[in-house]
Amino acid sequence: MMQTAVARSYLFVPGNRPERFDKACAAGAHAVIIDLEDAVPPAEKQAARAAVAQWLASEKKVLVRINSADSEWFADDLALCALPGVTGIVLPKAERIDDILRVTDAGAGLVLPLVETGQGFWNAHALAQTRGVQRLMFGSIDFQLDVGIDGEGEELLYFRSQLVLLSRVAGIQPPVDGVTTAIDNAEQLRADTQRARRLGFGGKLCIHPKQVAAVNQFFSPSEEDIAWAQRVLQAAAAANGAAVALDGKMVDLPVIRKAQDIVAEAQRYRSPTIDAISGNQS
Numbered sequence: 001m002m003q004t005a006v007a008r009s010y011l012f013v014p015g016n017r018p019e020r021f022d023k024a025c026a027a028g029a030h031a032v033i034i035d036l037e038d039a040v041p042p043a044e045k046q047a048a049r050a051a052v053a054q055w056l057a058s059e060k061k062v063l064v065r066i067n068s069a070d071s072e073w074f075a076d077d078l079a080l081c082a083l084p085g086v087t088g089i090v091l092p093k094a095e096r097i098d099d100i101l102r103v104t105d106a107g108a109g110l111v112l113p114l115v116e117t118g119q120g121f122w123n124a125h126a127l128a129q130t131r132g133v134q135r136l137m138f139g140s141i142d143f144q145l146d147v148g149i150d151g152e153g154e155e156l157l158y159f160r161s162q163l164v165l166l167s168r169v170a171g172i173q174p175p176v177d178g179v180t181t182a183i184d185n186a187e188q189l190r191a192d193t194q195r196a197r198r199l200g201f202g203g204k205l206c207i208h209p210k211q212v213a214a215v216n217q218f219f220s221p222s223e224e225d226i227a228w229a230q231r232v233l234q235a236a237a238a239a240n241g242a243a244v245a246l247d248g249k250m251v252d253l254p255v256i257r258k259a260q261d262i263v264a265e266a267q268r269y270r271s272p273t274i275d276a277i278s279g280n281q282s
Contacts (some may be wrong), residue, residue, distance in 0.1 A: 001239050006043045006173050006174070006202050006203070006259065007030035007031045007142055007176075007202075007203050008030055008202065008203040008215060008216055008219040008220075009029045009030050009031070009203060009204060009206055009211075009212045009215040009219075010030070010031045010032075010037065010063070010137075010176060010203060010204070010205050010206060011027055011029035011031070011032050011033065011206045011207075011209060011211075011212055012032055012033050012035045012065070012179075012205065012207050013033070013035065013036055013039075013178050014039035014040060014048075015034050015035050015036040015039060015040050015048035015049070015051065015064075016040045016041075016044045016047065016048040016051065016101075018051040018052070018054075018055050019033065021060075021062075023209070024209065024265060025060065025062070026143065027212050028209075028212050028213060028216065029206060029209075029212045030203070030216070031062075031063055032062045033062070033063045033064070033065050033090055033205075034052055034062050034063070034064050034065070036048055036049060036052065036065060036066055036067055036073070036077060037065050037067050037092050037259050038070065038092075039067065043142030045067070045073050046073075046112045047100055048170070049073075049077060049079075049253075051265060052064065052078075052080060053080060053083060056080075056083050056085040056086060057084055057085050058085055058256060059083035059105070060084070060087060060088050061083040062086065062087065063086070063087060063088045063089065063112065064077075064080050064083060064086055064088075064090065065089075065090035065091075065114075066080065066081075066089055066090070066091065066092075066103075067129075068091075068092045068095065069091070069093070069095075069099035070089070070093070078102065078106040079101065079102060079106075081106040081107040081108040082106060082108070086108070086109075087109055087110070088108060088109055088110040088111065088112060088134065088136065089108040089111050089112070090111075090112045090114060090137065090259025091103055091112070091113050091114060092114045092116060092139065093112055093114065093116050093117055093120065093122045093139075093142075094113030094114055094115060094120050094127055095117060095119045095123055095127075095235065096123070097123075097126055097127065097130050099131060100113060100127065100130045100131075100133060101131065101132075103132070103151035104131060104132035105132065105207075106118060106231070106232070108132065109132075110132055110133070110134040111130075111132045111133050111134070111245060112133070112135055112136070112137050112176070113127045113128075113136055113137065114137045114138075114139045115127070115136055115137065115138055115139060115143065115163065116139030116142035116143050116146065117142070117143065117146045117147075118143075118146055118147045120135065120143075120173045121147075121159060121162070121163075122162060122173065123124035124162070124166050125169070125170065125252060126134060128166050128167055128170035128172055128240050129170045132157070132167075132168075133155050133172060133219055134172060134173055134176075135167065135173035135174065135175055135176060135202070136166070136167055136175040136176070137174055137176040137205065138159075138160065138163055138165055138173065138176065138177055138178045138201075139178055140152065140156060140177070140179075141179065141231055143156070143159065143178075143180070144156070152197075157199075158262070160177070160199050160201070161194075161199055161200075163175045163201075164199055164200035164201060168200075173202055173251075174200055174201055174202030174203070175201055175202065175203075176201065176202065176203040176204060177192070177193075177196035177201045177204045177205065178204075178205055179204075179205045179206065179207045180204075180211065181205075181207070183190070183207065183208045183210065183211070185214035187214055188215065189211055189214050189215070190214060190218055192204070193214065193215050193218040193219060195221070196219075197219055202219075203215075203219065206220070206273060212237075217231070219260045220265075220266070221266050225262050226262060226263065226266050228262075229258070229260075229262035229263050230257060230259075230263065231246060231259065231261035232246060232251055232255060232258075233259050233263065235251055236251055236256050236259075239251075246260050275279050
């Protein structure tokens, strides 16, 4: 049976803008995150939570980013975890196993911890192995501020690579990379998304609907990749187990498996319906 596709694009929508919720769900993202944390001023937290609860329904599948465990709003936000339509919780400033367990004990089907602090990164392996965790998310901007790193590119290479490795060791889905803040800079979005994919990330956070299509595209195998993979599989099949070369390079088992993965991935994402937040692995 074909494996379920894993979400590539996660679109944030402010929790205090309920008129945007339906539009966000129609923007083509594989998952929508209603944000009660950074997007909502303190004075509007309670009203935003009520608006989200009123809008939710079983047919409206969304994630909710609640406020961090050390905030005054966390306990009340937990009431949203078990409501219809909330398929998972994004936990910001994730640092402790106990905080994740509080979220799952409140009824969350799954949790996506946001690694945004040095402490969170230090504990990332333990977080990734905690009950209910589907995948890690990298809050790169807050992480830079917390650790004192000046730069978004190679300065964060080690940390991104470690999150990919820890996720693989923990047996969870590949991590999700942070946002690109330059909403109108298509080239920056392309570069950021392709870098994330090369490093082994499986998805990316989006802060505007116009970013979604590009993220979906750049996380997909290119037509050239698919064509190469098909040629590899055809050559391997024709060789019937014998050694074979293609374009002057030996086609061995790892190359064949890579080609199989590319073809399978392309087939999964051609489906218009993506179970973005299932527990299945890709």
